[in-house]
Amino acid sequence: MEYVIEYIDAFWSLTMDMAPYLLLGFLFAGILKVTVPPNIMNKYLGKSNTSSVINASLFGVPLPLCSCGVLPAGISLYKNGASKGSSVSFLISTPQTGVDSILVTWSMLGLPFAILRPIVAFFTGIMGGLLTNKLDHENNDPKPVDDKNNQAKFSVQEIFRYAFIEMVNDIAKWLVIGLLIAAFISVIIPDSFFTDFHLTGITGMLLILVVSIPLYICATSSVPIAAVLLLKGLSPGALLVFLMAGPATNAATITVIGKNLGKRTLTIYMASLIVGSLFFGMLIDYFLPAAWFSPLAIISGDHQHEILPYWLTLSSTILLTILVALSFIKSIIQRIKIMKNKPSFAQGNVMIEEMKFEVEGMTCGKCKAKVENGIRTIPGINDVVADNENDTLTISGAGITSEIIENKINELGYDYKGEIKD
Numbered sequence: 010m011e012y013v014i015e016y017i018d019a020f021w022s023l024t025m026d027m028a029p030y031l032l033l034g035f036l037f038a039g040i041l042k043v044t045v046p047p048n049i050m051n052k053y054l055g056k057s058n059t060s061s062v063i064n065a066s067l068f069g070v071p072l073p074l075c076s077c078g079v080l081p082a083g084i085s086l087y088k089n090g091a092s093k094g095s096s097v098s099f100l101i102s103t104p105q106t107g108v109d110s111i112l113v114t115w116s117m118l119g120l121p122f123a124i125l126r127p128i129v130a131f132f133t134g135i136m137g138g139l140l141t142n143k144l145d146h147e148n149n150d151p152k153p154v155d156d157k158n159n160q161a162k163f164s165v166q167e168i169f170r171y172a173f174i175e176m177v178n179d180i181a182k183w184l185v186i187g188l189l190i191a192a193f194i195s196v197i198i199p200d201s202f203f204t205d206f207h208l209t210g211i212t213g214m215l216l217i218l219v220v221s222i223p224l225y226i227c228a229t230s231s232v233p234i235a236a237v238l239l240l241k242g243l244s245p246g247a248l249l250v251f252l253m254a255g256p257a258t259n260a261a262t263i264t265v266i267g268k269n270l271g272k273r274t275l276t277i278y279m280a281s282l283i284v285g286s287l288f289f290g291m292l293i294d295y296f297l298p299a300a301w302f303s304p305l306a307i308i309s310g311d312h313q314h315e316i317l318p319y320w321l322t323l324s325s326t327i328l329l330t331i332l333v334a335l336s337f338i339k340s341i342i343q344r345i346k347i348m349k350n351k352p353s354f355a356q357g358n359v360m361i362e363e364m365k366f367e368v369e370g371m372t373c374g375k376c377k378a379k380v381e382n383g384i385r386t387i388p389g390i391n392d393v394v395a396d397n398e399n400d401t402l403t404i405s406g407a408g409i410t411s412e413i414i415e416n417k418i419n420e421l422g423y424d425y426k427g428e429i430k431d
Contacts, residue, residue, distance in 0.1 A: 020192035026117050028325040028328070029317055030109075030112035031112070031113055031184075032325050032328065033109075035109060035172040038073040039168035039169060039172030039176070041071060041073075042167075042171045043167050043168050053068075057094055061138075063135055066102040066135050069099045069100075070106055070107075070134075071108050073109045080265050080266075082099075083100040083422070093270060094142035097274060097277065098141075099134070100266065101138075104227075104257045105126065105129070105130035105253050107229070109228075110229040113232045114126055117236040118239065121297075122248075122252075137278055177335075181333045181336040182340075183226060184230045185333065186230065187233055191233035192237075198241050202241045203244070210244060210246070210294060211291065213243060214246060214286075215287075217250045221250070223259060226259075228256040235251055244290075245293045245302035246291055246292070249293055253282065254283075257282055258282060263275065264370070265370045266278055364428060365403045366429060367426035368400055368401070368402045369426055370422070370424045371397035373397060377396075377397045380418070381393050381394070383421045384414070384417060387417060390406040391404075391406045392405045402418075414428075
């Protein structure tokens with residue numbers, strides 16, 4: 010019972026530390042989404058030169074997209090006019106950070122880490138983009154950019170909808186998982202675990218790198234885990250490796266980038282992240298003052314919030330809890346809808362046929378919405394339900410072929426695996 014109480018207390022303390030900054034980050038993300046014109050990135054990323062690569066990294070650093078959400082965005086940029094180098098720069102820099110994760114990093118890991126994360130994301134993105142332009146010339150000719158709809162329409166309603174509905178739907182599951190893991194680590198792993206077992210320095214970095222690459226964790230939900238690992242004795246350099254490699258790589262990312270941009274580009278992408286994370290990790294451990302990265306006392310029985318008033322922290326935590334709960338309820342309702350779908354049915358004089366496909370790369374609510382909205386643009390579609398948990402897409406309609414669906418899925422930047430036959 011003592012461990013249960015300690016676990017609940019750790020989970021609650023972590024949540025309270027994150028909530029105000031996370032909500033503020035969501036709001037900034039909504040403002041960024043609404044005020045930046047939809048196609049403005051394409052306009053500045055279309056050439057295979059240094060300026061396009063730098064622009065891509067500058068665009069990517071503040072955007073609140075994890076590795077799952079950045080995949081369709083980055084692939085779409087490439088297919089709509091961005092050079093391969095700038096696309097890689099965007100794919101590397103974007104998932105490592107974002108306005109929301111920067112604020113949460115500040116609250117839980119301190120200002121030096123909050124400053125370093127976007128800087129590291131920026132330079133590793135540039136490195137990957139420049140190497141791609143130099144080493145991979147295949148299909149790297151810029152495509153004509155469609156400059157239509159290049160006007161942003163300001164809408165307060167859309168800001169709040171994107172910030173507190175779409176963004177929450179995107180990270181709710183992984184945020185909760187991250188907090189649960191962080192609380193578990195804080196209770197189970199002894200203090201100074203990594204120093205006692207000599208898992209510091211380059212050894213700790215390599216270990217964290219091997220563990221982080223295949224797993225999915227978003228930039229924001231990685232912060233509470235990182236904060237606990239720092240308290241347990243993990244070196245700041247190894248912690249930076251975790252904060253870079255965790256959000257920027259996972260199995261889905263590797264598969265989709267390899268198929269859409271080529272194996273050579275994938276190799277450059279992975280090499281840039283691995284070399285960049287180890288370089289900056291060693292820079293922190295061996296050249297920067299250790300006092301900058303001292304663990305913050307974020308998990309303790311007498312937990313206090315010195316910067317923000319308690320009422321603001323508590324109300325933010327309650328609001329975040331409600332938003333996450335609503336996101337889970339919505340997800341459950343959608344799953345029930347999937348279960349109730351019938352194989353086929355007739356509507357009037359037209360036979361509405363149901364088809365089911367396997368689609369990889371849909372790892373969040375944003376991916377699900379993008380696929381569903383894209384498929385609905387196909388003439389003849391009656392209904393569409395994407396299940397990002399099981400990598401399936403179920404559609405009903407008249408005159409729809411698997412080739413049509415495959416082309417649309419590839420256009421959206423996801424990995425079409427074929428039709429599922431019952």
